[in-house]
Amino acid sequence: MFGDTLSYDPGIGVNTNMLAELATAIAAEKPSAVLFSGDFSLPPSTASYTCWTNVFAPALRFGAVFYPAVGNHDTDDGLAAFTATFAGTVPSNGPAGDVGYTYTVPLSNALFIVLNQFVSTNLWRVDQAWLDAVLATNTQPHVFALAHATAFKLYHPQCMDYYPTERNAFWNSLSNAHCRLFFCGHDHMYDHARMDDGDGNPENDIHQMIVGTGGAPLYVDGAYDGDNGCWTPRRIFHEMEYGYVTVEVDGDVVRVVWRHRTGPGLFEE
Numbered sequence: 693m694f695g696d697t698l699s700y701d702p703g704i705g706v707n708t709n710m711l712a713e714l715a716t717a718i719a720a721e722k723p724s725a726v727l728f729s730g731d732f733s734l735p736p737s738t739a740s741y742t743c744w745t746n747v748f749a750p751a752l753r754f755g756a757v758f759y760p761a762v763g764n765h766d767t768d769d770g771l772a773a774f775t776a777t778f779a780g781t782v783p784s785n786g787p788a789g790d791v792g793y794t795y796t797v798p799l800s801n802a803l804f805i806v807l808n809q810f811v812s813t814n815l816w817r818v819d820q821a822w823l824d825a826v827l828a829t830n831t832q833p834h835v836f837a838l839a840h841a842t843a844f845k846l847y848h849p850q851c852m853d854y855y856p857t858e859r860n861a862f863w864n865s866l867s868n869a870h871c872r873l874f875f876c877g878h879d880h881m882y883d884h885a886r887m888d889d890g891d892g893n894p895e896n897d898i899h900q901m902i903v904g905t906g907g908a909p910l911y912v913d914g915a916y917d918g919d920n921g922c923w924t925p926r927r928i929f930h931e932m933e934y935g936y937v938t939v940e941v942d943g944d945v946v947r948v949v950w951r952h953r954t955g956p957g958l959f960e961e
Contacts, residue, residue, distance in 0.1 A: 694936040695729030695840065695877025697744065697906035698765060705733035705740045707907025710934055711747045714906060717951070717959040718751040721938060725799055726756050727806070729877035729903065730763025730840035737769065741777040757781075762793050762808045763840040763877065764850070782806075787822035794819060796826055802834035802941055809841050809852065816841060816854045818862055827869040834941055835871035840878050844887060844900055844925060845918030847879035847911050853918035860921045863887070867898055873948065875937070877904035880911045882931045882950055887923040900925075901948070905934045935959055 694714065699707040718726060733740035752758060759782060766774050771793070779792050786794040786808075793808035805826065807818045818839070827835070843863060845853035852859040866874065867889070883902040886894060910932050916925035935952035936959065951959040 693727040693875050694903050694906045696731045696880050696904035696908040698731050698734040698908045704743050706744050708747050710907030713957050715748045715751040722754045723756045726758050727838050728760040730761045731765045734765050735768050736766050736773045738773045738776055741773050759797055759806055761806050761838050761840050762810055767810045787819045801832055803830050803832040805837045807839040809839050816852055817858045835869050836873050837866055837871055838875045842876050842878055844920055847914030856919040872898055874898055874900050876902055880904045880908045884928040886926045888926050889923055903937050
């Protein structure tokens with residue numbers, strides 16, 4: 693899992709050099725699936741998405757499936773290019789009016805929920821009624837959630853923190869469904885924080901993992917100084933570097949590893 697591959701340089705709008713390095717490294721992992729938290733290019737276009745998918749193709753050559761979330765910059769053309777590229781590959785099990793952008797993916801004994809936070813009438817929020825219905829009928833023991841923007845503000849104030857009441861309902865719904873990992877990007881850095889709910893048991897807290905490390909210009913850091921509700925962010929690790937996260941599920945055990953770039957084409961734990 694990773695996100696944010698856009699480039700501010702004129703041209704195709706994708707950091708193709710870093711994306712190519714990531715594709716080679718991820719291919720070596722032979723994953724079952726690759727999740728991307730959005731913001732492919734700047735600006736988005738059919739040409740830039742074609743470029744992106746061509747560069748990243750080696751990562752999928754062992755049969756991995758690709759599941760993207762919508763980033764804020766992916767909406768710059770009204771999602772026309774996103775739809776043209778991925779409409780035939782993402783599940784169509786999302787809510788009415790957001791099919792192809794919000795969806796669920798069952799993989800083995802896990803449920804991955806991909807969420808769109810950029811519906812014009814519901815910006816920086818999710819379709820909570822749909823999510824509640826999905827979680828109420830889920831039978832998989834592991835639940836993972838993916839969206840573009842952070843739930844708790846670190847660098848960008850433009851995130852789910854804009855609407856703390858709705859964000860709190862979202863976070864509680866994940867917690868009640870035993871979700872323990874929320875993946876996102878938006879902030880161009882790696883940051884892993886446990887959102888302490890104050891009950892004295894860290895095992896039932898959800899971790900926010902920001903992996904906006906796909907090639908966009910990196911940010912040094914930020915602060916968890918937004919409206920954090922009843923939660924206290926406990927930072928586990930932070931780094932200003934490119935890379936990706938691997939998630940390995942073995943029965944009841946989930947192992948999550950941050951693989952950061954240590955040199956050209958080298959990504960290590």
